[in-house]
Amino acid sequence: MNTLQELAHPGPRAADRYAALPCRAQPVTLRLAAGLPFDQAxxxxxxxxxxxxxxxxLPPARFARLTYVIPAPAPDDGRAAWYSKPHVLMDAAASEAGLHLGSNAGAPFLHCHGLWRTPGGDLRMGHLLAPDSVLREDVIATGWGLxxxxxxxxxxxxxxxxLFAPAAATGGEAxxxxxxxLCTMRPNEDPHSLLPQIARGMAPLRIEGIGSLVHTRFASGTLDSYATEVLLRTSCVAGDSATLNAASVGFDGTPMTGVLRPHANRICITAELLLIEAEA
Structure with a gap:
């Protein structure tokens, strides 16, 4: 496939190809309670x-019930991609996950991508359906309050x-x-090109977040699905370059991991990122 492949989307192309708002990120250590819908926890x-x-x-965690979806081919409504039917795992072990907590129509809302193992030991990845998932045991997780x-x-x-978009907000200790x-990136954009623009003039920044790519092209290997979901691992941007280490999944549900090949990837639907001064 052409490295510069783009997907067609149903609506007009937005003029701004990313949105970014300054904020403060306070390290937090949270206890997530078992027995509740995961979003409530x-x-x-x-x-x-x-x-x-x-x-x-999210660190390694036991789920009594873990429900997720993976990318799927586009429906017949003009959208570029869609989701699979829900997959339900009972007594599953999550290896790692990343999630944003924000809001939808004034109510709390979260978006989570992660990796987990089936009871049979197979590694899978996807978009967690948090209201339909429940921890088996309390978990201590670390992150950042905004x-x-x-x-x-x-x-x-x-x-x-x-989609999630950054908005000015109160909360936490000013x-x-x-x-x-806090930033999002638009479809068909090159994250390795946009990130240095977004971070221009700042100290080196740690990158945390999730998103989707058109295929996922690693330094070694490519996911052969035109819509893939991504969880960033140890990643950063400094000066004119960004290093993006990721796990990604496509239509078959089996993840690949590694460093993304610079300038060989394009955003599929969105990327939702938190960029934090690297000393944090």
Missing amino acids: VVQGFAAAGFTAGYLR SGAALDVAPDPETGFD GAGAPAL
């Missing part, structure tokens, strides 16, 4: 730390999806935490 964990928005890294900006769901005419940027 996350919301309660952040609330106990004084935050209504943030990014969380003040000054948060992700809020809004209709996106270009893609035809309702001025606490490291300088950070």
